[in-house]
Amino acid sequence: MKSPARTRTACPKARARTSDLLQFLSAFIVEIPPLRDRRADIALLAQRFLESRNFQRGIAKEFTPAALRAMESYSWPGNVRELGNVVERAIIMSHGARRIEPDHLNLPPGDDNARRNAGVTLRFDNLPTVDELREKYLAELTRRFNGNRRLIADAAGVSERNLYRMLGKRDDGPQ
CATH class of the missing domain: 1.10.10 (Arc Repressor Mutant, subunit A)
Structure with missing residues (x-):
């Protein structure tokens, strides 16, 4: 068991190593735009999530064109993680159906930003x-x-x- 005094003296060294590591990693910054700015990637990512879930569950499902359009029109505030969760939920909600429809996605209709900015x-x-x-x-x-x-x-x-x-x-x- 370490003594509190020894732990305190080791902390500055750990902080220095962490700082050095962050300095080293900052040379490799990769900026990835949000999913809402990469609409062309949505269908590809959704298909990839679907294929991995299909393999895990031993089933073969596919998105309908309407489901793909619904996903492409959504603004994805939760980014790729939200897309993966939506695909998983759609697989579950589609039960025995082979094709995933827009209703299985449980997305709000249309683009959220367009809905917020739409006037009446x-x-x-x-x-x-x-x-x-x-x-x-x-x-x-x-x-x-x-x-x-x-x-x-x-x-x-x-x-x-x-x-x-x-x-x-x-x-x-x-x-």
Whole structure:
């Protein structure tokens, strides 16, 4: 067992070695841009992750063109690690299906940056009520996401449970 005094005296030497190592390694800086700036690499990396998971699980799956487009349109804030996790989750979510569809990826629709920066213009002949605005908004989201309630809830920023309540009120009221 080392004494505290001996450990303290060894620390400056270790710090010096670490500093020397960092100085040596700084000569070999490799800058890799984020995945969102390398859209062409997304399909290649996703395919590589899929192939390695296929080998591990003893199954053969493939991405549909729509799934590849969905991955290429996503901004990947978690970078390559997030892409690997999404591929793993898609394999699990696709169960026995041989092809991985966009729904299996569980990605938000479209590019996150585009969604954040997208503007909304409202024009009214007569001022609508809040209920009328909600009705039009839900109708637009339902149309845009083909009735997929998980995607509608994500886009509206509400839980699926709250979305069901909102849609229930909408279905009960006048159309």
